[in-house]
Amino acid sequence: MHSFGYRANALLTFAVTILAFICAIASFSDNFSNQTPSAQIQILNINWFQKQPHGNDEVSLTLNITADLQSLFTWNTKQVFAFVAAEYKTSQNSLNQVSLWDAIIGEKEHAKFWIQISNKYRFIDQGHNLRGKDFNLTLHWHVMPKTGKMFADKIVMSGYRLPDAYR
Amino acid sequence: MGWIGETVDSIKSIKIRQLLIQAVTLGMIVTSALIIWKGLMCVTGTESPVVVVLSGSMEPGFQRGDILFLTMTKDPIRTGEIVVFNIDVSGAFIKMLISHLQVHERKTTGEIDVLTKGDNNEVDDIGLYADGQMWLNRHHIMGRAVGFLPYVGWVTIIMSEKPIIKYILIGALGLLVITSKD
Numbered sequence: 127m128h129s130f131g132y133r134a135n136a137l138l139t140f141a142v143t144i145l146a147f148i149c150a151i152a153s154f155s156d157n158f159s160n161q162t163p164s165a166q167i168q169i170l171n172i173n174w175f176q177k178q179p180h181g182n183d184e185v186s187l188t189l190n191i192t193a194d195l196q197s198l199f200t201w202n203t204k205q206v207f208a209f210v211a212a213e214y215k216t217s218q219n220s221l222n223q224v225s226l227w228d229a230i231i232g233e234k235e236h237a238k239f240w241i242q243i244s245n246k247y248r249f250i251d252q253g254h255n256l257r258g259k260d261f262n263l264t265l266h267w268h269v270m271p272k273t274g275k276m277f278a279d280k281i282v283m284s285g286y287r288l289p290d291a292y293r
Numbered sequence: 294m295g296w297i298g299e300t301v302d303s304i305k306s307i308k309i310r311q312l313l314i315q316a317v318t319l320g321m322i323v324t325s326a327l328i329i330w331k332g333l334m335c336v337t338g339t340e341s342p343v344v345v346v347l348s349g350s351m352e353p354g355f356q357r358g359d360i361l362f363l364t365m366t367k368d369p370i371r372t373g374e375i376v377v378f379n380i381d382v383s384g385a386f387i388k389m390l391i392s393h394l395q396v397h398e399r400k401t402t403g404e405i406d407v408l409t410k411g412d413n414n415e416v417d418d419i420g421l422y423a424d425g426q427m428w429l430n431r432h433h434i435m436g437r438a439v440g441f442l443p444y445v446g447w448v449t450i451i452m453s454e455k456p457i458i459k460y461i462l463i464g465a466l467g468l469l470v471i472t473s474k475d
Contacts, residue, residue, distance in 0.1 A: 211372045223372040266373045275440045
């Protein structure tokens, strides 16, 4: 009853249970944080807008992204993955989402930023439907915890439009 | 000489009963583990509710040896989600690990085309798909990651990369079961 084997077994079980409990509580505490992120995106310039040899439209944009994601960081946050996606409808597809830019934010200090870049990933359509297209730019973020449940949310900004002709 | 025969008989009968009890106990443990696993599969809706991260394609977010909890609901798949997908390459299923969904287009029939990219990779995953495959569809996707535990998956990685450790462990467990008095 008091052999080494029994004691080691009891200790190990207890340690693992407590560890699992702590991880669950850490994850649960994320529900209580008050999150107020904000963002703004401006399209500074349409660099070019062409039809590819395969028949798909492609656009290159320069974006100006301002965001404050500092309130998303809790003590249980490992990193925040933020990305900007363009969303639009076509006659064939009820929804298209094309990711234009992403960033991994490791620390709270870097979460308030202003950046001006051209799109990191190519904005290519399935087809040639982009002329004169209205689209939304959405800033999504995923909060990756040190342990536990991951959270994701977004801000939708609408009112952007592509030009009516290729250039 | 009669009592020696009796003693031998009684020893034999005890051994058999103990052996049977131990076998049944072992069977109970194995089947209850299986029940829990299958139950998890039902609840989460995916074939593999818990996966271990094997590649470094999502660093620094997910390192090798972390455990991911997956679910697969009927919710539409959207950009940014972290997914685990299967690719059939020459008939064999390769379980690939996760990437953030990069491009996602949906047709009005309800089917989707998806392009993925790992955080730590320079380019998207098209090179990993089967020859000529440009998009993933819903049936390729095993599940979405919803939760995460660091470091716990190293046990699985060690056991699969050095199978000798697996044999030693199973041998030791078997020995423990046989030699324990209860």
